């Protein structure tokens with residue numbers, strides 16, 4: 001088998017294990033390329049049947065409109081149930097305070113909404129599109145990652161995970177995060193998108209955009225959450241996004257890539273990692289991701 | 299393009315993390331921002347170090363603080379020929395279970411030996427684990443050759459000792475490469491310090507080593523993961539058994555026997571991604587349809603009528619205990635083999651395996667963390683299986699503690 005077939009087979013195997021082992025699973029859908037791939041894989045795993053889980057989007061309120069539109073069209077097209085829960089509502093109900101600083105991120109706050117949503121629907125498994133190549137704490141996480149009642153990850157208490165045997169047995173209140181594309185790299189995802197002809201939101205491809213060029217050299221999208229100050233260097237550039245997370249803290253990269261082929265070529269030439277190029281929140285501390293996961297993050 | 303999965307093992311400080319870091323660094327697989335971060339972290343730890351490549355895989359806070367590897371880290375790199383999945387496993391004996399986890403589904407073991415120390419207890423332990431797991435190929439990297447003046451005699455003597463030790467283990471294939479992970483010599487690039495060595499560098503070895511296709515050549519085994527029943531108007535009677543073909547080949551029209559119900563039926567249709575196909579090969583995710591209506595659920599196994607597996611409610615196995623609490627007689631356990639689960643009890647512990655000599659002790663009554671034992675297991679239902687040496691997919695299982703839900707042991711049958 002070709003390596004993409006093997007990665008695909010592994011992911012489908014994992015999705016079917018979720019369907020077989022859990023009562024109330026969910027697929028966390030962000031509108032980004034990784035979760036779009038997950039949906040494509042789920043179609044392959046379960047059609048002609050329906051998905052044995054709804055799609056769940058934790059809407060930070062800091063999303064690109066293109067990604068939201070794309071999400072709705074896709075859910076409609078495949079005829080699967082979509083549940084949306086908003087961080088804004090959590091902030092209001094729980095009287096939380098929004099992120100501060102120049103580019104206020106909601107990456108931390110969305111954990112609350114996620115945990116509330118898990119509780120509301122009693123989800124026992126949440127499928128996510130995280131990959132081990134993204135970040136070094138993720139490189140350590142199991143494919144079936146058991147979280148306690150508070151969604152917390154304890155890296156010292158991970159279950160041994162052998163061969164392709166996945167133990168999803170949990171007590172009530174606990175849940176498992178499942179990562180079917182753990183072993184895929186960013187380039188694998190793009191090669192797969194190309195091979196399978198998967199459609200993506202337009203922000204992944206080059207377009208003209210007004211950005212603030214930060215002193216660190218990152219291109220930050222201007223939007224209603226970011227106040228433009230006189231000293232800001234506002235520029236118009238041809239950019240694309242490598243990830244579509246929280247738009248206030250996700251940087252764009254300069255690019256001339258119009259097609260998936262262009263992107264693959266660009267990725268082979270660039271020497272900067274996906275998170276390094278696009279995320280402001282992980283540079284805060286060496287163990288930023290580990291700490292967020294311990295707190296219940298994906 | 300092909301996929302090769304391998305793991306690195308060896309004693310603490312033998313240089314596993316450095317070797318992987320070096321492999322990725324010299325093959326241009328590390329992004330510049332990550333190199334920058336690593337350089338900064340390295341400088342913060344020790345002024346005179348340019349870049350400590352071991353920091354690349356030691357991703358947990360506790361690991362960086364203690365400077366050791368606690369859990370498996372997965373790393374990836376790609377060449378024009380192959381994609382590699384690397385499991386960097388911990389060296390400490392106390393983390394043997396994590397090492398077992400990282401090693402379980404790989405095609406190749408890379409075991410490091412510090413040229414100054416020669417074979418250690420950990421070398422033996424990891425080799426025996428590789429042998430129990432049936433890893434098809436073991437590569438011994440004799441590391442830190444720079445500290446032994448690149449002396450050929452040192453390399454040859456370690457090689458000789460290892461072959462003598464490994465002789466009774468029945469490892470399928472063993473290779474040796476002398477390297478210095480720190481300087482990178484013989485990792486990706488050749489070096490004039492190794493003029494006496496005319497074999498491959500580690501990188502060339504990885505590019506050229508044969509990837510075994512064991513599953514494709516084994517007898518046909520399929521297990522149901524999930525039953526697809528749309529129950530819509532158009533698909534009212536649709537009933538498809540979704541799963542992966544674990545090994546062998548399956549064709550439309552094949553006569554198959556289904557376990558545990560022990561019934562004979564025929565493959566009526568094979569679907570792959572909503573297309574009908576005539577046959578499927580090992581590893582492919584498929585949906586099978588049968589010509590008879592049988593009581594089939596998740597965990598049911600299909601085999602060809604002329605390739606029957608062993609079927610029994612008693613199995614002999616070698617297990618590795620992975621729970622902090624020792625096993626005690628009477629514990630309630632579940633056995634999971636792929637998607638099949640059954641209640642089981644360990645009837646007798648026939649002996650503990652000395653992981654340094656492979657010798658077996660007398661009968662014991664407790665099994666402790668990281669110990670290997672030969673056991674006899676009684677199952678509440680019939681289990682269909684193959685000896686692990688014949689089929690790694692159907693000969694492997696885990697044991698789950700019914701109270702804590704933890705995976706407490708991993709086992710190989712036969």
Ligand SMILES: Nc1nc2c(ncn2[C@@H]2O[C@H](COP(=O)(O)OP(=O)(O)O)[C@@H](O)[C@H]2O)c(=O)[nH]1
Nearest residue numbers: 310311312313314315316352441442478479480
């Ligand atoms: N001189 C020398 N030192 C090495 C070599 N490989 C690793 N080291 C050092 O040995 C120590 C342990 O290395 P590390 O990769 O963390 O070992 P691990 O515990 O097996 O992962 C570090 O200080 C390395 O710099 C080598 O080839 N030569």
Ligand SMILES: [Mg+2]
Nearest residue numbers: 314315366367
């Ligand atoms: Mg290490």
